[in-house]
Amino acid sequence: MTAPFTFRRAVPADFDELWPILHEVFESGESYPHAPGTTKEEGYRYWIETPTVAIVAILDGRIAGTYYLRPNQVGLGSHVANAGYMVASWARGKGVGRALCLHSIEEAPRHGFKALQFNLVVASNAPAVHLWTSCGFTIIGTIPKAFDHKRLGLTDAYIMHRFV
């Protein structure tokens, strides 16, 4: 059973609570291309300033997870969204990732998007691949050695896609 999350748009004032979540993920060097050492300013630009929308999931009054949507290409490719998701470490195992993904599938068409595309799903990140697959995404391509994993070195990455 999934905990009773509420969802709302992220606002700039959320970033002090969001940054520790992003920072931990970036420092791991296991799933996002942002290298360890990525600054708070870079994180803010990536997650708050440049996306079409960023959403937070609230559980017990705290930010349990978040995602963003942005056009994956300009102009004639802008109907396909790119999305990124993160779950706070204290909130893992509560279905937050799945809830965020399902929410994004509902949210994307409200911004005119017709599909979601993930450009770099690290192949070694089996839980993520499993989760996205269970949410209706398919692997449409594999980029060989596309990700310089902190522990594993050069690792394949998947491109995943679903219409919304």
Added chain:
Amino acid sequence: MTAPFTFRRAVPADFDELWPILHEVFESGESYPHAPGTTKEEGYRYWIETPTVAIVAILDGRIAGTYYLRPNQVGLGSHVANAGYMVASWARGKGVGRALCLHSIEEAPRHGFKALQFNLVVASNAPAVHLWTSCGFTIIGTIPKAFDHKRLGLTDAYIMHRFV
């Protein structure tokens, strides 16, 4: 036989000669995601300001074609380059596209890149797909309906890749 091109780095002063080339390609709405109506300023930012490097091929003293290289991802994905190529309409059929592509394969490692990735090769653009394939690129994925083609509507796009 290929005409005797010379290659050099593009400089900001080249953009007055480059813009008509970019403009014609953008206005066609057939191959680049930049929609018809893309401004010269947007073109400058895309081709000159933000890439790692832009190169021009000179033939008879004029810019016959151009390409750029930039990291396709930040940080842990930045060893894979994205590239874009354009040939001036007056210079078509002279092997400029192939010469640019082969030059980029040599140039990319000088900037630390280990591979080239094209994110959106419009499937209807058969000459391009054929050219990239003949230069050693492979189709590693197909994004359904990823490109809103000016004449054909929503069209599949390929992701193409090769190590360098």
